[in-house]
Amino acid sequence: SAVISQKPSRDICQRGTSLTIQCQVDSQVTMMFWYRQQPGQSLTLIATANQGSEATYESGFVIDKFPISRPNLTFSTLTVSNMSPEDSSIYLCSVEEGRMRHSYNEQFFGPGTRLTVL
Amino acid sequence: GEDVEQSLFLSVREGDSSVINCTYTDSSSTYLYWYKQEPGAGLQLLTYIFSNMDMKQDQRLTVLLNKKDKHLSLRIADTQTGDSAIYFCAELASGGGGADGLTFGKGTHLIIQP
Numbered sequence: 001s002a003v004i005s006q007k008p009s010r011d012i013c014q015r016g017t018s019l020t021i022q023c024q025v026d027s028q029v030t031m032m033f034w035y036r037q038q039p040g041q042s043l044t045l046i047a048t049a050n051q052g053s054e055a056t057y058e059s060g061f062v063i064d065k066f067p068i069s070r071p072n073l074t075f076s077t078l079t080v081s082n083m084s085p086e087d088s089s090i091y092l093c094s095v096e097e098g099r100m101r102h103s104y105n106e107q108f109f110g111p112g113t114r115l116t117v118l
Numbered sequence: 119g120e121d122v123e124q125s126l127f128l129s130v131r132e133g134d135s136s137v138i139n140c141t142y143t144d145s146s147s148t149y150l151y152w153y154k155q156e157p158g159a160g161l162q163l164l165t166y167i168f169s170n171m172d173m174k175q176d177q178r179l180t181v182l183l184n185k186k187d188k189h190l191s192l193r194i195a196d197t198q199t200g201d202s203a204i205y206f207c208a209e210l211a212s213g214g215g216g217a218d219g220l221t222f223g224k225g226t227h228l229i230i231q232p
Contacts, residue, residue, distance in 0.1 A: 042225060043206070043208075043220075045221075107151075109153075
């Protein structure tokens with residue numbers, strides 16, 4: 001199974017600044033995902049990041065606010081731009097391993113990045 | 119839209135069985151998952167069930183799926199203190215142009231009483 005690391009593990013940031021979160025996987029994966037878990041809420045998918053194409057954003061999330069890079073099959077970054085206190089969340093990246101689309105595709109999650117915006 | 123509902127807390131005594139319930143609304147769900155989140159750790163996949171199954175057993179875990187009622191449950195037999203965690207129900211819809219991301223419930227916090 002994939003082993004995923006994220007940096008930073010936590011950060012406290014000032015309003016109006018930006019933070020880039022890195023996600024590193026120990027194997028090559030096609031599909032990577034970024035989720036947000038706001039306090040007391042469930043996980044919400046932000047976007048899907050496939051290598052070699054633009055990220056696909058879910059409703060309510062836009063590229064200007066959450067730019068994503070996916071330069072290769074083992075790495076991705078999520079930037080939280082122009083932060084406000086409402087962006088305080090845990091941000092998780094996940095990867096999907098599976099043989100076929102819509103077969104059993106296990107998703108593995110990173111440990112998360114806890115972001116606090118003051 | 120898609121929605122996954124779970125109760126927020128469940129308290130059981132050590133040694134008893136725990137049953138965590140989940141309802142979902144998307145009838146096109148292909149796979150349903152149970153994830154476990156221990157304090158300070160990432161999500162860990164516990165088990166999954168394909169939508170054409172109604173039961174799956176894996177050691178102490180039993181998953182029951184009632185597709186007609188869109189109801190999923192996770193039973194943990196002989197609950198131990200190490201089972202204390204938040205359990206997330208998640209569904210994977212059959213697609214339709216979107217990403218293969220999962221839709222999660224808010225999680226059920228399982229509390230074990232000694």
